[in-house]
Amino acid sequence: MWGTILGIAGTTAAVGGAAAAGYAGNNLTYARRDAARANRAGFRDKRITLRTGTTFAYSEGPDSGPSLLLLHAQGSARQSYDRVLPALAEHFHVYAVDIAGHGDSDRTPGCYTVHQVGADIALFIESVAEGPVILSGHSSGGLVAAWVAAEEPHLVSAVLFEDTPFFSTEGERYATQFNYIDLAVPAHDFLLQDVETDFAGWYIAHNAWLGYFGRGRDGIVRYARKRRTTRPDEPLRLWFLPPVTNESYAHMHAFDPAFADAFYERTWLEGFDQADALARITQPATVVHANWRLTGAGILEGAMTNDDATRANDLITNSTLERVHTGHGFHFEKPREYSRLLTDLATRARRP
Numbered sequence: 001m002w003g004t005i006l007g008i009a010g011t012t013a014a015v016g017g018a019a020a021a022g023y024a025g026n027n028l029t030y031a032r033r034d035a036a037r038a039n040r041a042g043f044r045d046k047r048i049t050l051r052t053g054t055t056f057a058y059s060e061g062p063d064s065g066p067s068l069l070l071l072h073a074q075g076s077a078r079q080s081y082d083r084v085l086p087a088l089a090e091h092f093h094v095y096a097v098d099i100a101g102h103g104d105s106d107r108t109p110g111c112y113t114v115h116q117v118g119a120d121i122a123l124f125i126e127s128v129a130e131g132p133v134i135l136s137g138h139s140s141g142g143l144v145a146a147w148v149a150a151e152e153p154h155l156v157s158a159v160l161f162e163d164t165p166f167f168s169t170e171g172e173r174y175a176t177q178f179n180y181i182d183l184a185v186p187a188h189d190f191l192l193q194d195v196e197t198d199f200a201g202w203y204i205a206h207n208a209w210l211g212y213f214g215r216g217r218d219g220i221v222r223y224a225r226k227r228r229t230t231r232p233d234e235p236l237r238l239w240f241l242p243p244v245t246n247e248s249y250a251h252m253h254a255f256d257p258a259f260a261d262a263f264y265e266r267t268w269l270e271g272f273d274q275a276d277a278l279a280r281i282t283q284p285a286t287v288v289h290a291n292w293r294l295t296g297a298g299i300l301e302g303a304m305t306n307d308d309a310t311r312a313n314d315l316i317t318n319s320t321l322e323r324v325h326t327g328h329g330f331h332f333e334k335p336r337e338y339s340r341l342l343t344d345l346a347t348r349a350r351r352p
Contacts, residue, residue, distance in 0.1 A: 034082035057104035068092035071141030077103035084335035101256035118147030158349035187260035284348035
């Protein structure tokens with residue numbers, strides 16, 4: 001009897017150990033596998049120096065349909081789309097660009113405003129895509145997409161706003177927006193000190209989301225900082241956290257904190273009337289709204305409230321509102337659903 005019990009216990013431990021090893025392996029290698037699939041789908045990394053002198057890194061896929069330009073979120077990079085690129089490549093000529101201050105594109109401190117970033121993207125479209133594109137902007141990338149669609153409408157045939165922080169980033173509301181306390185404040189504080197030089201390590205120790213781990217927070221910080229010391233040029237990915245969590249900070253090593261500081265200083269959106277811009281968008285649009293909640297302290301965890309999303313959708317002449325049950329990274333969490341929304345939008349896109 002005891003031998004049987006011990007045998008079962010040993011088998012269970014072995015299975016548990018194998019499962020743990022598989023879990024850890026997946027958490028550390030998911031990005032490598034996503035990139036390999038994108039490469040097999042025909043995506044290639046490229047660079048272009050625009051006439052302004054700024055060099056942008058981007059990935060381009062095969063010409064399988066209308067041009068689609070993907071604009072990532074603040075603190076992210078073009079690689080965040082790798083998981084969905086193969087599906088998109090079946091229907092579109094896809095471009096995924098690193099916005100200035102992110103990834104492999106140039107850093108341009110002093111030029112981090114929605115107006116300058118939007119003008120850069122408009123010039124990129126003219127220089128690379130050579131024609132009107134379907135724009136998809138995630139989070140702050142959606143604010144950029146709104147600027148381009150409103151200011152340079154001839155360059156945009158349709159636009160998808162992926163959980164864009166419309167209105168929650170305006171005025172006094174921004175101080176109660178999760179992105180403000182999670183990224184803008186740590187970036188501002190990092191730039192005020194001159195002891196630490198690694199923003200990725202600083203961010204992992206000063207962000208807001210780690211507070212959810214309670215007493216486990218300090219251990220995570222120690223482990224992450226040690227990993228940053230031994231692998232300073234690699235994206236930070238932790239074996240005990242799932243891909244969706246790892247993606248929230250994986251690209252911070254290639255992020256200019258001055259970009260987030262422009263949000264802290266309220267200069268990034270200065271002179272940008274979000275309601276006016278949305279009202280001037282006449283291209284077909286889709287507004288995607290992911291999960292959100294207000295904490296007991298009044299912090300908006302998410303990009304928009306339901307009222308914000310409805311208001312944004314109603315201001316656009318020809319828009320549909322899609323509510324999705326995911327976190328902020330909809331395209332990463334549900335790539336098939338994201339791809340479907342874009343192919344649906346393409347059928348409504350304005351023809352050249």
